[in-house]
Amino acid sequence: MNGYAVAVVGATGAVGTKMIKMLETADFPIKEVKFLASKRSAGKTVSFKDQTMTIEETTPESFEGIDIALFSAGGEVSKKFAPEAVKRGAIVIDNTSAYRMDPEVPLVVPEVNEAALKENKGIIANPNCSTIQMMVALEPIRRKFGLKRVIVSTYQAVSGAGNEAVKEMNEQAxxxxxxxxxxxxxxxxxxxxxxxxxAFNVLPQIDVFAEEGYTKEEWKMTNETKKIMGDPQIKVSATCVRVPVASGHSESIYIEVENEEAASVEAMRDVLRNAPGVVLMDDVADQVYPTPLEAKDKKETFVGRIRKDLDAKDGYHLWVVSDNLLKGAAWNSVQIAERLHHLNMVKSEATK
Amino acid sequence: MNGYAVAVVGATGAVGTKMIKMLETADFPIKEVKFLASKRSAGKTVSFKDQTMTIEETTPESFEGIDIALFSAGGEVSKKFAPEAVKRGAIVIDNTSAYRMDPEVPLVVPEVNEAALKENKGIIANPNCSTIQMMVALEPIRRKFGLKRVIVSTYQAVSGAGNEAVKEMNEQAxxxxxxxxxxxxxxxxxxxxxxxxxAFNVLPQIDVFAEEGYTKEEWKMTNETKKIMGDPQIKVSATCVRVPVASGHSESIYIEVENEEAASVEAMRDVLRNAPGVVLMDDVADQVYPTPLEAKDKKETFVGRIRKDLDAKDGYHLWVVSDNLLKGAAWNSVQIAERLHHLNMVKSEATK
Incomplete structure (x- = not known):
């Protein structure tokens, strides 16, 4: 049977299980899957297309014969095993922060910078969840009106911190x-x-604190935006907040555009209505706007509440929601694999 | 016995019950209390300083002999009965939006514009919950560094929508x-x-939608800020969001100051450390920042996560949390009553 051999590293995690789900409907041929995790999880089973698969412990040899390896088992695991996978001919799509800011590694949201895939040297990084959905919503606006500045406050779901964190929230609740x-x-x-x-609380800290009083999560939104949009001049200042939601990140985004003459709420709606990966949900007269519960299990990024800052010619508000485990992680990774397949960039013997 | 006769209108509501609680420790003498509500709630009992009090139906005659009347039973009730209370010699402190933007009615946060109390003609308005805590945090900064602009995203508790809303959230959860x-x-x-x-969701709508795609809650933050700070030039653009928290509003506030030379994170901390009604909780090295669960049942406004926008000379972020039922409503109202007492502005025969 033709097709790729695909490995998922971190197959028992919140993102890994969604990666397996996304692979079931991926639009490229799969001849073999291998689900990897730590020694502790080895022997557990997961289902894939009605088959029961046994989780194996990750070792360098796990990647023999693998064409595509999806990693989501923490930065240390990626640093240890991604080079081993590449050495054995696999292309790695890494969902951790290990390689994101490496100048040799493309950081890709397919709707925004698919072309960067061509510069890969074996590893492609999947951006941070909160960054991805912001990129999907803002790139069409940037292309049409130019983008000078972003001030964002997030409402991030607990599943971004893993299954154990969701369990803790539910027990507390x-x-x-x-x-x-x-x-x-x-x-x-x-x-x-x-x-x-x-539970029934809000925490203004995601990831540990770093320079200048910003958390690492907040720095990711700033630095990853510049890299993905390919514009180091874009100003991004973020406040990242955890809310008691299981799945689905929401973002209150304030932007300043360059071409204030061309921009308007209606013009932005027109651009977003036709933008890839975006679903416009913006009709306040009928209370239409996105919420995380409704975005659950959907691949798209939902945008609503587009408003003009009435005191600034160039300022607009947007409300952006997406399933953090899908577009924010598993789906963006599998979508990258789909694009690599269509660009004939997977080095597979089987499909040659 | 000397002291004031005090009425609470809406005594069975989320705010009314907290007003009764706040009156128990108010620093002015009380000779008599009268707890009023709709016909439906008449006959219910509440406790006040270990006494059991029976709720009475609100009528114009309820205000005979009343010196201070605290209203929190919806705008329509205030419009109907506040003039009746004033006619009978009471001073009204109204927690609804009925009179807030009336140019004849002072809109007061004691830490900010206590002097405006002197202009009252019988009615004093208590601002919107989300506005009050923002005012307490920003006024000291405005006085020291000047304030040009505010961009705020809120994380508002369900109790702001009443006890029934909290019950609904808990049942859904x-x-x-x-x-x-x-x-x-x-x-x-x-x-x-x-x-x-x-429950386990986030709703980007508080109050109904109004002009330009903003909700009434968002308009309140803009218009009330200008009135309380006495500066129609201050730009406020808000996004108001409900989160699954029972009590305690949080706000991610971005400000631009006028005197960027004098301002710094450390200078702002110094100002807020000594500001009335403010508790500074800002030491990220030790994970010190405010959260709504910790602010519950406290009268103060808590400020943390003060950061410089690294791309703007005049931009700063703050994270501001307060108990929306206390400083956001009941406590601010009783605090106004305390100030009126100390300013000898309550027209009571009993205390003359």
């Missing part, structure tokens, strides 16, 4: 509904010094 | 935890055409 006392051991950041409850 | 189907009948706005679930 149940205890609070029962008026019992609660504990926190994971969020805001697993391994950080302090932990706070997320 | 329980059903979602039990993997049962859910219904929505109240939020985003009771009486609006459509309703959406708030």
């Amino acid at each position: 149940q205890k609070m509904l029962d008026e019992e006392s609660i504990e926190a051991a994971i969020l805001p950041v697993s391994g950080d010094k302090k932990h706070f409850p997320i | 329980q059903k979602m935890l039990d993997e049962e189907s859910i219904e929505a009948a109240i939020l985003p706005v009771s009486g609006d055409k459509k309703h959406f679930p708030i």
Whole structure:
């Protein structure tokens, strides 16, 4: 049978399980799948297209014969095994932050910078979840009106911190509904010094704190935007906040455009109505706007509440929602694999 | 016994019950309390300083002999009964939006514009919850560095929509935890055409939609800020969002200051550390920042995550949290009453 041999590293995680799901309907031929994880998860089973597959421990040899390797098992695992996969002829699509800012590694949102795929040397990085959906919404606006500046406040789902974090939220929520006392051991950041409850709460910290009082998550939105849009001049200043939502990141985005004469709310709606990967949901007269519950399990990025800043000629607000595990992670990765296939960029013996 | 006769209108509501609580520790003498509500709630009992009080139906005659009347039973009730209370010699502190933009009515946050109390003609308006905490945090900055512009995204608690909305959220949350189907009948706005679930969700609509695609809540933040700060030039552009939190509004506030030379993160911290009604919680090295769960039942406004916009000389971010039912409503109202007492502005026979 013709097709690619595809490996998923981190197959038991929140993103990995969605990668497997996305591979079931990917538009490229698959002759073999291999689902990899840590030693601890080896032996567990997952289903793929009605087959029961056994998870294997990740080793360098796991990648023998693999054409496409999707990684989502943390930065350290990617750093250790991605080069091993590349060495054995695979193309790696890495969902961790390990290689994102590496100048040798393309950072790709297919709707925005598919052409960058051609510069890959074996590894392609999948951007941060909160960055991806912002890019899908803003790139059509940037192309049409120019983009000077972005000020963004996020409303990020707990699944971005993994399945254990969702479990913790649900347990806390149940205890609070029962008026019992609660504990926190994971969020805001697993391994950080302090932990706070997320159920019926809001935490203004995602990832650890870094330079200038910004978190790493906030820095990612700034730096990854410049790299993906290929414009180091774009100003991005972010506040990243965790909310008690299981799946679906929301973003309140304020932008300043270059061509204020051409821009208008209606012109932006026209651009977004026809933009790839975007669904415009913007009719406030009928209360039409996106919410994370409705975006769940959908691949698109939903945009609504487009408004003019009435005090600034160049300022606009947008409300952008997407399933963080899909477009924010698993779907963007599998979509990159689809584009690589269509561009004949997967080095597979089987399909030659 | 000396002291004021105080009435609370809307005594069974989310805010009214907190007003009663705040009156228990108010620093002015109270000789009599009268707790009023709709006919439907008349006959219910509430406790006040260990006494059991019976709720009475609100009528014009309810205000005979009343010195201070606190209203929080919806705009229509205030429009109907506030003039009746004033006619009978009471000073009205109104927590609804009925009189906020009336040029004859002072709109007061004591930390910001206490002097405006002197212009009252019987009615004083309590600002919108999301506006109040923003004013407490920004006024010290405005006085020290000047304030040109505010871009704010809110994370507002469900109790702002009333006790029934909180009950709906909790019921939805329980059903979602039990993997049962859910219904929505109240939020985003009771009486609006459509309703959406708030449990484990985020709704970018608070109050109904008005001009230019902004909601009334968003317009309130813009217009009330200009009135409270006494500066029609201040630009405020808001995105108001409901989050599944019972109590405590959070705000991601971006500001541009006038005196960019004098301003710095450290200078802002110094100003806020000594500001009335503010608690500075800003030490990210130790993960110190405010959250709504921690702000619950506290009167202060908590400020953290003060950061410089690294791309703009005049831009700063702040994260501002307060209990929306206290500083956002009940406490600000009782605090106004306290100030009126200290300014000898309550027309009471009993205390003359």
